[in-house]
Amino acid sequence: MTEPLLKVRxxxxxxxxxxxxxxxxxxxxxxxxxxxxLAxxxxxxxxxxxxxxxxCGLEQPDAGFLSIAGEHFAADLSASGPNQQRWAMLRRQRIGVVFQEANLMPALSLLDNVRLRARLAGQSDQHCGDWLKRLGIGELAQRYPDQVSGGQRQRAALAMVFAMRPSLILADEPTGSLDARTALEVVDELFHQQAASGCALILATHDSTLAARCGQRLDLAQMGA
Ligand SMILES: Nc1ncnc2c1ncn2[C@@H]1O[C@H](COP(=O)(O)OP(=O)(O)O)[C@@H](O)[C@H]1O
Ligand SMILES: [Mg+2]
Known part of the structure; x- marks a missing residue:
């Protein structure tokens, strides 16, 4: 059996x-x-x-060990040297992150935001328009982030993440700023595209209905972590 995609110890x-x-x-x-x-x-x-x-490398742990996509790291992830370079490369190419608010570049169109993310991950930017179409916002490709709704920005954020062809998506309450109906539509897209692309997903959420759609569940409060 091959090694799991993600192992945290x-x-x-x-x-x-x-x-x-x-x-x-x-x-x-x-x-x-x-x-x-995993919810x-x-x-x-x-x-x-x-x-x-x-x-995703924004914080440094102070104990432990993790492996992602066959690369092993001890707790000093942000220490300088080859460890840090390996870690930075892995994050850029293999880990997609979606936050509560879409983190788009305001000076770029939705399409150029997707293209930029794909290129940073070492992917071709040829199919980025298709990702916007798949996420239901193909006709908004040339709009800027401030010219679309919050739900449409979040769809663009998902297009960015999928266009990088990640192995792992980390979503931190990705629908927390959306109304209930838009949230459901965006989450449906997230699960649909995740299943289609075969990447792994960790979804932080307060919503137990949403959590029930994930294969695994980890409750940090219950762990007393
Ligand atoms: N940069 C930071 N400096 C100090 N305390 C922090 C920092 N980030 C988070 N915390 C604290 O860590 C705890 C966990 O926060 P967080 O991970 O944001 O929880 P959650 O996302 O589950 O709401 C909280 O008590 C928070 O105040
Ligand atoms: Mg939080």
């Missing part, structure tokens, strides 16, 4: 707030195979964003 992270140490994650274990989906649950402040931020 003994992951720990603390913050110091006003002189007080808070252990946000401790001894966290997680395994995800290619194509699987990351837990009350506000339980560490969902912290875990996703570690997995």
């Amino acid at each position: 003994g992951l720990g992270k603390h913050f110091v707030n006003a002189g007080q140490t808070v252990d946000v994650l401790s001894g966290l274990e997680l395994t995800l195979a290619q194509g699987e989906s 990351l649950m837990g009350r506000s402040g339980s560490g969902k964003s912290t875990l996703l931020n570690i997995l």
Whole structure:
């Protein structure tokens, strides 16, 4: 059997707030195979964003080990040197991230945003218009982010992520800023395209209906992490 896509072992992270140490994650274990989906649950402040931020390199863990797509890393992910370069390359090429608000470049059209993301991941930018079509916003390709709705921006953010052909998508409450109907449409697209492309997905959400659509579930609050 091949190695799982993502393996997290003994992951720990603390913050110091006003002189007080808070252990946000401790001894966290997680395994995800290619194509699987996992719902990351837990009350506000339980560490969902912290875990996703570690997995996409925005935060550095202070203990543990992880492997992604066959590359192994100890906790000092952001240490300088070859470890950091390997990690940066992996993130750029294999890990797609969707936040609560779409992080589009305001000076670029939706299509150019998708093209830029694809190129950064080392992919051809020829099919980026198709991704916008698949996400239902093909006719908005030449619009700028401030000329479309929040739901349409979030669809563009999904097109960006899928155009990079990632192995893993990290979605941090991706529909948290949308109304219920738009949220459902965007989430349907996320699951549909994830299944079609075969990438793995970690979805942080408060919504248990949404979590039920994922194959696995990890509740950080219950872990006391
Ligand atoms: N950069 C930071 N500095 C200090 N404390 C932080 C920082 N980021 C998160 N925290 C704290 O870590 C805990 C977990 O936060 P977070 O991961 O954002 O939770 P969630 O996404 O589940 O709501 C919270 O108590 C939060 O205040
Ligand atoms: Mg959060």
